[in-house]
Amino acid sequence: MLVEGPVGAIEVRIDAPAAAPCGIAVVAHPQPLLGGSAMHKVPHLLARALCAAGWLAARPNFRGVGDSEGTHDAGVGETDDLLAVTARLRADHPAAPLALIGFSFGAFVQSRVARALADRGEPAHRVFLAGLPVGEVEGQRTYSPAVGLANTLIVHGEHDDRVALSAVLAWARPQSQPIVVIPGADHFFTGGLPILRELMLSHIE
DSSP: OEEEETTEEEEEEEEOOSSOOSEEEEEEOSOGGGTOOTTSHHHHHHHHHHHHTTEEEEEEOOTTSTTOOSOOOTTHHHHHHHHHHHHHHHHHSTTSOEEEEEETHHHHHHHHHHHHHHHTTOOOSEEEEESOOOEEETTTEEEOOOOOOSSEEEEEETTOSSSOHHHHHHHHGGGTOOEEEETTOOTTOTTTHHHHHHHHHHHHO
16 A cells, blocks of 8 residues: 655555454565665565464555655654554554564664654554664664664574674663574574564564
């Protein structure tokens, strides 16, 4: 479907269960400047798992990807766009709990969305962030995820070559934010996707 955002249409792919959904989840994709989209294997797999568990899973394309209008905004405009998608889904399903799911750049954006919703007094039921970028990463991009997030599980690969585990731990340490590490996994959780899926499903229950 198309959702009206701050700078135009946002293309959203929907995986809907056959029965009334037990919850709604927004699944955010990796860095569009590196080819990330809603069809990337990680958000695609997580959305399908959510749908199979009875959740309605929405996968928006970030600005400039697919039929989404606008241009890349380093996570700032993308946060506003996901807030618009979240508002639309909550209006359509007012009694359903909300889960925010993000991978890589999408995890960074979802940390900002979670903070904004909490500050409004409308927090998400659960937040699940995988491969969260912290500090300077490839391409001289720098990320400072939102902090103090409640009901949040962060998962990282032991051998992530895009975002060093040590950087994520250094970010998490001052706020005592637990990090779940998948041994042997890289940034794309190669060989660890089944574990990632199960961690997400257990967390959102």
